[in-house]
Amino acid sequence: MTDATQQGPGRDAGAGVLPDGTAIEAADIAASPPQRALVLHRQLDKVWRDLPGWRGFFTSVNHGTIGLRFMATSFVFFAIGGVLAMMIRAQLATRDGAFLDVELYNQIFTMHGSIMMFLFAIPLLEGLALWLLPKILGARDMAFPRLSALGYFCYLFGGTVIVLSLLFGVAPDGGWFMYTPLTSRTYSPGINADIWLLGVTFVEISAMAAAVEITVTILRCRAAHMPLTKMPLMAWYLLGTSVMMLLGFPPLILGSILLEVERAFGWPFFDVARGGSPLLWQHLFWLFGHPEVYIIFLPAAGALSTIIPILSRTTILGYGAIVAAVIGLVFLSFGLWVHHMFTVGIPHMALAFFSAASALVAVPTAIQIFAWIGTMYEGRVTLRLPMLYVMGFFATFVMGGLTGVMLAMVPFNWQAHDTHFVVAHLHYVLVGGFVFPMLAAVSYWMPLISGRWRVAGLGEAAFWLILIGFHGTFFLMHLTGLLGMPRRVATYPGDPEWEWLNLISSIFGMVQAAGFALFAFDIVMQWLFGRRSWRNPWKAPTLDWAMPLPAPSYNFASLPGPRQPDADAILPLARGEGLLPGAPRGWRETLVVEPGSGRPQHVMVLATNTALPVATSAAIGSFFAMMLAGLYWLAPLGILATLIMAWRWGEIMGTTTDHPPAEVAPGLSLPLHWQVRNTLAHTGAVALLVADATLYASLLFGVGFLTVVAPGWPAPETGFGPWMLPLALAALAAMAVSTVIAHLAEARRDSAALRVWTLAGLGAAGLGLALLAPLALGLDDPTRHARDALRGAVVGFAVAHGVIAVMLALRAHVDAVRGRIGGDRRGALPVWQLFQKFWLATSIVSVALICAQEVLA
Amino acid sequence: MIWMARVLAGPVLWAVLFSAVYALHGAGCHLGWSDRPLGFTDLHHAAMWTVWIGGLLLHAGLVVWMPAGQGRARWIIVAGTWIGLVSSAFTLFPVIVTSTCF
Numbered sequence: 034m035t036d037a038t039q040q041g042p043g044r045d046a047g048a049g050v051l052p053d054g055t056a057i058e059a060a061d062i063a064a065s066p067p068q069r070a071l072v073l074h075r076q077l078d079k080v081w082r083d084l085p086g087w088r089g090f091f092t093s094v095n096h097g098t099i100g101l102r103f104m105a106t107s108f109v110f111f112a113i114g115g116v117l118a119m120m121i122r123a124q125l126a127t128r129d130g131a132f133l134d135v136e137l138y139n140q141i142f143t144m145h146g147s148i149m150m151f152l153f154a155i156p157l158l159e160g161l162a163l164w165l166l167p168k169i170l171g172a173r174d175m176a177f178p179r180l181s182a183l184g185y186f187c188y189l190f191g192g193t194v195i196v197l198s199l200l201f202g203v204a205p206d207g208g209w210f211m212y213t214p215l216t217s218r219t220y221s222p223g224i225n226a227d228i229w230l231l232g233v234t235f236v237e238i239s240a241m242a243a244a245v246e247i248t249v250t251i252l253r254c255r256a257a258h259m260p261l262t263k264m265p266l267m268a269w270y271l272l273g274t275s276v277m278m279l280l281g282f283p284p285l286i287l288g289s290i291l292l293e294v295e296r297a298f299g300w301p302f303f304d305v306a307r308g309g310s311p312l313l314w315q316h317l318f319w320l321f322g323h324p325e326v327y328i329i330f331l332p333a334a335g336a337l338s339t340i341i342p343i344l345s346r347t348t349i350l351g352y353g354a355i356v357a358a359v360i361g362l363v364f365l366s367f368g369l370w371v372h373h374m375f376t377v378g379i380p381h382m383a384l385a386f387f388s389a390a391s392a393l394v395a396v397p398t399a400i401q402i403f404a405w406i407g408t409m410y411e412g413r414v415t416l417r418l419p420m421l422y423v424m425g426f427f428a429t430f431v432m433g434g435l436t437g438v439m440l441a442m443v444p445f446n447w448q449a450h451d452t453h454f455v456v457a458h459l460h461y462v463l464v465g466g467f468v469f470p471m472l473a474a475v476s477y478w479m480p481l482i483s484g485r486w487r488v489a490g491l492g493e494a495a496f497w498l499i500l501i502g503f504h505g506t507f508f509l510m511h512l513t514g515l516l517g518m519p520r521r522v523a524t525y526p527g528d529p530e531w532e533w534l535n536l537i538s539s540i541f542g543m544v545q546a547a548g549f550a551l552f553a554f555d556i557v558m559q560w561l562f563g564r565r566s567w568r569n570p571w572k573a574p575t576l577d578w579a580m581p582l583p584a585p586s587y588n589f590a591s592l593p594g595p596r597q598p599d600a601d602a603i604l605p606l607a608r609g610e611g612l613l614p615g616a617p618r619g620w621r622e623t624l625v626v627e628p629g630s631g632r633p634q635h636v637m638v639l640a641t642n643t644a645l646p647v648a649t650s651a652a653i654g655s656f657f658a659m660m661l662a663g664l665y666w667l668a669p670l671g672i673l674a675t676l677i678m679a680w681r682w683g684e685i686m687g688t689t690t691d692h693p694p695a696e697v698a699p700g701l702s703l704p705l706h707w708q709v710r711n712t713l714a715h716t717g718a719v720a721l722l723v724a725d726a727t728l729y730a731s732l733l734f735g736v737g738f739l740t741v742v743a744p745g746w747p748a749p750e751t752g753f754g755p756w757m758l759p760l761a762l763a764a765l766a767a768m769a770v771s772t773v774i775a776h777l778a779e780a781r782r783d784s785a786a787l788r789v790w791t792l793a794g795l796g797a798a799g800l801g802l803a804l805l806a807p808l809a810l811g812l813d814d815p816t817r818h819a820r821d822a823l824r825g826a827v828v829g830f831a832v833a834h835g836v837i838a839v840m841l842a843l844r845a846h847v848d849a850v851r852g853r854i855g856g857d858r859r860g861a862l863p864v865w866q867l868f869q870k871f872w873l874a875t876s877i878v879s880v881a882l883i884c885a886q887e888v889l890a
Numbered sequence: 891m892i893w894m895a896r897v898l899a900g901p902v903l904w905a906v907l908f909s910a911v912y913a914l915h916g917a918g919c920h921l922g923w924s925d926r927p928l929g930f931t932d933l934h935h936a937a938m939w940t941v942w943i944g945g946l947l948l949h950a951g952l953v954v955w956m957p958a959g960q961g962r963a964r965w966i967i968v969a970g971t972w973i974g975l976v977s978s979a980f981t982l983f984p985v986i987v988t989s990t991c992f
Binding site: 352354356357361363364368380381382384389393629737740742 | 891892893894902912915916919920970973977983984987989990
């Protein structure tokens with residue numbers, strides 16, 4: 034048997050190379066001998082299945098279960114958001130509508146937008162990604178199953194709080210983009226705005242978790258020898274989406290934190306009287322908000338790129354062009370956030386920059402549209418139900434794109450800004466670019482989810498109701514907008530010319546709602562009464578159909594390899610002729626590959642059923658709940674509870690013994706993840722730090738922005754006095770020492786002095802953190818001026834990361850004491866190193882920034 | 891991952907240039923650079939032009955010298971370099987034709 038693990042300490046054992054140093058090529062992987070499929074199924078099911086009953090609800094971490102829960106919950110929130118939309122249409126049907134008073138109307142349109150954006154669209158794409166990705170990539174689960182479950186419970190708890198606020202009459206009412214100063218304490222004294230800020234931030238934890246999860250899974254958990262250039266286009270789209278989430282959400286999270294700190298503690302980030310600017314909120318919000326449109330669109334486009342060729346009985350046209358278009362979209366979408374702010378009074382130069390970028394982004398979008406049309410032209414289109422929704426997408430999204438180009442032009446934007454024309458445009462883009470493709474996706478993958486075929490006729494009727502209802506509702510809004518009707522007004526008594534258009538919109542709105550209700554009814558009927566579906570009903574070539582229906586919890590009895598690249602491998606894979614057949618060690622295992630080439634590197638042992646995610650989300654939720662209740666002095670207890678839970682996550686990882694390599698295929702054995710350095714956890718930490726660095730960069734952007742827009746900043750009072758600079762330098766020195774020690778500890782992990790090294794590193798990190806405390810206390814009162822508030826935020830960032838670094842140092846020391854480090858086993862050392870470096874680098878920048886402010890003051 | 895780095899090099903350079911010119915724009919307005927004549931233009935425009943043109947030269951270098959690999963892998967790298975070049979040329983073109991601080 035070839036053993037790829039026989040390498041000395043310090044090397045990344047088994048990293049996709051054979052003992053003689055050559056890379057593992059496809060030809061090196063032989064087929065496993067066939068086994069009885071039923072025996073393999075029983076073995077795998079025992080290891081991978083969820084616990085029964087309520088215990089299963091709280092302990093499942095399987096991607097299939099969590100993904101379906103995400104999707105089901107998002108559709109429940111969609112229904113709630115839809116009911117709110119109907120209430121809006123009922124109110125606007127007549128010009129003196131008395132259905133809602135203004136206060137409630139404000140809450141309802143704010144909640145409609147917030148629910149559809151944060152509780153429906155993003156979670157639905159997360160759910161689809163979690164459920165689908167391992168299936169199309171040829172893996173058994175996502176990279177971090179517990180993280181999936183944590184994300185779900187954060188979403189469920191946060192979303193529930195946000196929706197319940199409506200029942201108690203304290204729902205957010207400042208618009209879904211929460212512009213300041215309307216949402217500052219002065220004009221929104223209740224807890225309405227706090228519910229949005231805290232609830233959405235709580236929910237966004239799930240988005241960040243999903244972004245890390247999706248990125249790492251696509252890069253590292255593919256079938257053996259599936260290179261990036263040959264993976265399914267859906268994976269490319271989801272990779273683009275997850276990278277955009279890593280870069281797009283941090284500005285929103287930062288903005289929410291700053292606004293909540295301003296509301297709770299009076300730090301004036303957005304208060305003009307004290308050096309802040311409401312435009313800072315708009316910049317941070319739209320730095321997230323515009324990429325968000327593409328975050329939503331890309332997974333939908335991925336579904337289209339999957340479904341269109343299959344239902345056209347051909348292959349996709351222009352794979353390379355589509356990948357390039359996705360990359361272009363990912364980048365360009367970050368260069369046009371200011372087009373949401375064309376009317377706020379910004380310089381001509383910025384208007385021109387962002388208008389040009391807004392027009393340019395239509396190009397990669399158009400490339401994809403042409404590729405899809407070309408694919409349909411080349412193939413033979415079958416108008417099955419998913420294809421009907423694809424047609425609905427074309428009819429709707431293209432119109433939304435064209436009005437988008439119109440709105441990208443500054444003079445037109447000035448005319449149409451904040452009118453119903455914009456409402457029509459955004460619904461054409463979001464419903465056309467997300468809802469129609471998602472309905473196509475649900476129709477397409479339902480047989481794999483339920484194992485059943487749908488009841489004939491219902492789905493088609495639902496489609497026509499939705500299509501006709503949608504266009505009847507929103508096409509007319511272009512006209513009401515061009516006639517000058519502003520958004521967010523509850524009545525329009527002085528403008529009777531808008532009334533008949535609104536009335537017709539409202540009638541069609543009800544038709545659309547009936548269509549969505551029928552769609553939901555169709556799904557339920559299929560689940561309960563549909564006849565059993567036959568295998569691969571669409572005759573798709575992709576790996577997601579190379580498994581029984583409905584999909585089992587482990588997906589594949591053996592993992593696809595070079596010989597099993599498509600759906601035709603269903604029987605060989607079920608007989609165990611692929612890689613890692615069965616679960617002979619009683620663990621949940623999946624293969625980890627090299628990111629670019631897909632060469633197999635090691636075997637990851639995944640977490641099994643546990644209640645830790647739900648407990649952790651409850652701990653995080655306790656912090657948000659205490660903040661929401663105004664119990665700020667108790668909120669640190671929530672942080673403490675969260676840290677304790679985070680410690681528990683590390684407790685059940687690691688191993689104290691060297692395990693033998695796992696046989697992946699005859700003649701090929703790979704090490705388990707405990708004995709390699711470049712683990713999924715390491716890649717995940719890198720992805721998380723990319724998001725963290727974006728948050729920090731957004732904070733620096735805030736400092737720069739307020740510096741140039743706020744005139745006459747006051748000189749520091751206590752400032753950064755003579756005793757503080759040595760203190761700051763001492764803190765940086767301690768951080769640098771602990772960073773060096775983290776490296777030395779890993780390099781000398783076999784030595785008897787390992788515990789001394791980790792203890793010294795822990796001490797140095799702790800000293801660095803301790804020295805930051807007087808630094809924070811010595812700064813000027815942060816409520817005095819935006820400059821002081823920003824300084825407080827910058828130092829607070831350093832302190833927060835210091836706490837994480839110290840925890841990781843402690844984790845490394847405990848790993849050393851318990852024997853989890855030694856030989857090829859590194860415990861928490863690599864992740865500790867990463868955070869130490871990040872903490873040191875950002876702290877150096879922060880200290881330099883504060884010093885520069887002193888010099889320039 | 892070297893392949894991915896090559897694919898992303900062009901768009902990343904665009905992002906860097908876009909951020910740099912946007913930051914120069916804000917800082918120059920704050921520091922009053924547009925009121926300081928420099929040759930046939932002013933300090934503010936000159937600074938932004940320098941960064942932009944320098945960036946375009948770098949882009950051109952990527953297009954000419956960086957692609958590697960074969961088939962689809964090479965095609966995607968080439969596309970990435972052109973995406974960056976066209977994006978920088980088009981979206982930052984306004985620095986030479988519009989006014990700056992009002």
